[in-house]
Amino acid sequence: MNPTDITNPEYFHRVIDCQFACPAHTPVPEYIRLIAEKKYTDAYMINWESNVFPGILGRVCDRPCEPACRRGRVEKNAVAICRLKRVCADNKGNITQRLPDIPKKKNGKKIALIGGGPASLTVARDLLPLGYAIDLYDDQSAAGGFIRSQVPSFRLPKTVLDEEVNLILDLGVKTYFNTYISSMKSFLDKAYDAVFIGTGAPRGRDLDLPGRQAGNAFIHIGIEWLAGVQYGHQKKTGKTTLVIGGGNTAMDCCRTARRLGGENVTVIIRGPREKMKASPWEIEDAVRENIPILEYLSPTAFVVKEDRLTGMTFQLAPGSPASDQEPVFIPCDEVLLAVGQQNAFPWIEKDIGLIFDDQGRPRVDEITFQSSIKKVFFGGDAAFGPKNVITAVAHGHEAAISMDLFCRGEDLSKRPLPFTTLAGQKMGLHDWMYHSDVSDEHRQAVPMVSTVKSIKDRLMEVELGFDRKIGHTEALRCINCDMQTVFTVQDCIECDACVDVCPTTCINFIENKEEEDLRSSLSVPATNRSQFLYVSDLLPTGRVMVKDENVCLHCGLCAERCPTAAWDIQKYTYKPAKAGQK
Secondary structure (H helix, E strand, O other), X not given: OOOOXXXXXXXXXXXXXXXXXXXXXXXXXXXXXXXXXXXXXXXXXXXXXHOOOHHXXXXXXXXXXXXXXXXXXXXXXXXXXXXXXXXXXXXXXXXXXXXXXXXXXXOXXXXXXXXXXXXXXXXXXXXXXXXXXXXXXXXXXXXXXXXXXXXXXXXXXXXXHHHHHHHHHOOOOXXXXXXXXXXXXXXXXXXXXXXXXXXXXXEEOOOOOOOOOOOHHHEEEHXXXXXXXXXXXXXXXXXXXXXXXXXXXXXXXXXXXXXXXOOEEEXXXXXXXXXXXXXXXXXXXHHHOOOOEEOOEEEEEEEEEXXXXXXXXXXXXXXXXXXXXXXXXXXXXXXXXXXXXXXXXXXXXXXXXXXXXXXXXXXXXXXXXXXXXXXXXXXXHHHHOOOOHHHHHHHHHHHHHHHHHHHXXXXXXXXXXXXXXXXXXXXXXXXEOOOOOOOOOOOOOOOEOOHHHHOOOOOOOOEOOOOHHHHHHHXXXXXXXXXXXXXXXXXXXXXXXXXXXXXXXXXEEEOOOOHHHHHHHOOOOOOOXXXXXXXXXXXXXXXXXXXXXXXXXXXXXXXXXXXXOOEEEEEEEEEOOOOXXX
């Protein structure tokens, strides 16, 4: 293999698995270290720069960082990254003086945001400090998008939502709430230099089955029903309620139904539970609230008698372990459909130049988020279909870069690069500028309100979050994957002291080979091809140093033991590019 080029900014970025997996590339180890040092406000601001909504995401994020966490490779459970994000949000001080300065004199460019969800709010947060005038239009009475209309209060209290949404609006966004844009053609006649569309995927999928129209009064589209609950229009549900679907919306529906009088709430899915789209922790919370999940059932009809829904019929879906193929009847008096969402743009005329695909999604550049109308940009679920909050935030950051370049008349493909640094951490022979010991603690359990109590109040937050003590213990479980072991060939005497001290046997001095052969020749074969091998240039003996980045604990023992300082621990900082960055 060729020697590894560690000057490539993406090399060590990919070694920081959690940050690389995060769509917004939040510097996770950095803010977790600050929590361990009880610097909660500093940790919050690092999050605010990247993911914009630390308090919100500390409760409802889909957590793509946690399956990637290196801790999960050496024991069962990853670091509770999401819940630590909430720790800094719950314990931060006053951040008013740490918010960006907004120029009183604007730059002469005016931006419109259609939709007030996380993608649009991120665009506003990034462009306001650059002097842009921002107008936001939303048909709801307040900003937040689907976070406000569909995420239940027992998962996300309104006070937390309002605080972080208003933090951005108060920077100087001019809002037009309760305003439905009925014509894109007319809207484009307004004097905006660029338009961002972040209207989400507001249409829930239906089931066109026998009995659907006859039972209409008792059958609801899940996302519409959740919005009705959030805004106080829907105050009760049937005592026996079926929820059809296996995603996070289905989990929100079933748990909300329990709180609105559903004594017997059941979730129905077509396949096995292990293939449900819902996050594992959302499924666990539903099961904890005594909500059964019935597998391998495909709905065939709604059964209506004397103008009332009495139940649904199902057939066994392919893959069912059961051999009986007789139709299954399940009684109920209400049904919530959570079988998917899709884009809907009835307000965009077909003759204005915006191109859509056969699934009704706009044709959007995946890097610039620009549409077929040069000044119109899309982001969030409106761009590529339903995802999650953190993906919408990432879209907002990238779209803001593009809109700034567009308004300045520059090439959208010539985007600013991420900011990276690699800095030594040595303070003494055995002293580092970070906590290098790997904690033996297992993942901490989050305190929860009892089910008996929480079921009675849909506004009561179920998860209590970590207190400072538990948060500190959990923070010390982080392996500091942004602390990189850097090897200098010229200083190595090949004494193998680093090999002897390495707790995971990830360092090898062997003959160089092609990658496949090299991976299998290591003391512990490197089977995870998604992680790099760190390969040095030739040593005096003709061997090379090969380190399997997949299992390195970043403990620094190699650097402590090395008699010639051929190994060094250096902190790698990766900050994604932002709008206005040169």
